[in-house]
Amino acid sequence: MFWFKPQLRSLSAFVFHHAVFLLLIRSCAGLSQVIVPMQPIVVTIGDDIILPCHLEPATDAVAMTCEWSRSDLNPRFVHVWHEREELVINQHPSYKGRTSLSTNKLKLGDISLKLSGVKLSDNGTYKCFIPELRTESTIKLVVGLASSPVINLAGNDRDTGAVVLECESKGWYPEPEVLWLDGEGNLLSAGPTETVRGPDDLYTVSSRVTVEKRHSNSFTCRVQQNNINQTREAHTC
Structure with a gap:
């Protein structure tokens, strides 16, 4: 009967590690991901625009940190939501007073950025990032202007x-x-x-x-x- 105990211990260890592995898979699978459109967003100078970004599956993001940024800027931050309020300390000067997030939409996992009075300098690639979830995506904004010949x-x-x-x-x-x-x-x-x-x-x-x-x-x-x-x-x- 002594030969059976080591085998039983090995089986128990296998079951334990397998259960932990499945738990980790389920935990990772349950984390929300940042989703943005694949196609560029096109806007005319002077218009207001929404840069779409949401969590999937939907998760209340009001208590999370939400960062919108552009890597080609210094400072790079376009808009930051932190500790349930807008953080404007490190916001790039060209975006001051022109960006906002909707608190009601944040509760539904919608972290889309509203950009008002679009300028030619707003043309570029934007990153939507949730540090707590370690998830991010980028979206391109194409700014244009047309006139009659x-x-x-x-x-x-x-x-x-x-x-x-x-x-x-x-x-x-x-x-x-x-x-x-x-x-x-x-x-x-x-x-x-x-x-x-x-x-x-x-x-x-x-x-x-x-x-x-x-x-x-x-x-x-x-x-x-x-x-x-x-x-x-x-x-x-």
């Missing part, structure tokens, strides 16, 4: 009847592209687009095209920026 007559050739049309659009971000189309929507061959970036980092673009001007002809200048889903057009009469 203007078409002017830049020159003409009386012998051939051709005219040179110039299209200009000021105040874009990021840099857009310029396209010319005829009355049927076909792309026209135009000269290279001239681009100027101003001291405010906004772009002015201009383009010229030579066309035969007839009474029934109409032309369109289209300025577009696909990253911010913005398109502006001007038409000739």
